[in-house]
Amino acid sequence: AGSIVDPSDSRKLKQSGLIHIVTASGLQVFVLAFLLFQLLRFLPASRPAQIVVVASILCLYALAAGLNPAVVRASVMSILALSAHLFRREPDALSSLALAGIGYLLWNPHAVYSPGFALSFVTVACVALFFKRAPIDLSDRRQLLLRWSNDFLCLSWVICVAALPLSAYYFGVVSAVSVLSNLLVAWCTPLLVGGSILTYVLSTVLPTVAAAISSHILGPLSQWVLTVLDWTGGEGSSLNLPPFSGYWLVLFYGALILTVRRRVVQP
Numbered sequence: 001a002g003s004i005v006d007p008s009d010s011r012k013l014k015q016s017g018l019i020h021i022v023t024a025s026g027l028q029v030f031v032l033a034f035l036l037f038q039l040l041r042f043l044p045a046s047r048p049a050q051i052v053v054v055a056s057i058l059c060l061y062a063l064a065a066g067l068n069p070a071v072v073r074a075s076v077m078s079i080l081a082l083s084a085h086l087f088r089r090e091p092d093a094l095s096s097l098a099l100a101g102i103g104y105l106l107w108n109p110h111a112v113y114s115p116g117f118a119l120s121f122v123t124v125a126c127v128a129l130f131f132k133r134a135p136i137d138l139s140d141r142r143q144l145l146l147r148w149s150n151d152f153l154c155l156s157w158v159i160c161v162a163a164l165p166l167s168a169y170y171f172g173v174v175s176a177v178s179v180l181s182n183l184l185v186a187w188c189t190p191l192l193v194g195g196s197i198l199t200y201v202l203s204t205v206l207p208t209v210a211a212a213i214s215s216h217i218l219g220p221l222s223q224w225v226l227t228v229l230d231w232t233g234g235e236g237s238s239l240n241l242p243p244f245s246g247y248w249l250v251l252f253y254g255a256l257i258l259t260v261r262r263r264v265v266q267p
């Protein structure tokens with residue numbers, strides 16, 4: 001990100017814990033897969049054919065992103081989630097994550113030592129294990145707003161706890177405001193990603209519409225992200241830590257896994 005982002009903004013992104021929003025990430029893949037699948041539903045094509053189209057585009061995207069671990073992981077998980085019902089199975093995040101990880105390491109075993117692989121897979125594993133959404137009444141707007149706010153807060157906290165030790169180990173720097181900064185921009189990041197993809201597609205056929213979306217929707221959202229970046233990316237927003245042994249990571253994540261409680265559904 002440093003080659004295309006101003007150095008001062010790059011520093012703020014790291015200090016605020018928002019560096020992931022300017023890199024090829026799993027979020028972009030999930031948004032792209034969702035948009036593609038929703039568009040294909042309007043075409044007279046069977047579900048298997050739609051999945052083949054989405055899978056082909058995601059594979060091309062992964063290749064264009066240099067087979068980034070996060071992009072490959074999200075692509076595999078998206079394809080498996082869309083294909084689950086074809087085999088009369090429920091989508092399972094941990095199973096698809098394990099398959100993506102095994103496949104990636106068979107292709108590139110040395111990736112297990114890279115921070116990108118560790119951060120991507122460990123964070124998503126923690127989200128799958130610890131982030132649970134309770135059913136809500138969609139007709140109750142007050143309950144819906146409270147639930148969404150609670151979900152954003154819980155998700156930001158889970159991601160912070162999962163990623164903080166790895167960030168400290170690999171980079172020696174951890175953001176002290178990552179929960180707050182991610183909470184402030186979490187709601188608009190999918191809109192920015194989806195809107196950017198949609199604008200790029202429309203720019204070839206409807207340039208006026210694309211320009212309007214970019215000016216009136218993407219512009220204000222981008223300005224909000226920059227404002228949050230200025231608020232949370234100051235010098236006092238991060239902590240510098242001394243190097244430490246990687247064995248402490250084993251103890252931390254081992255203890256974290258021991259806190260997992262599986263909910264048993266009674267017949």
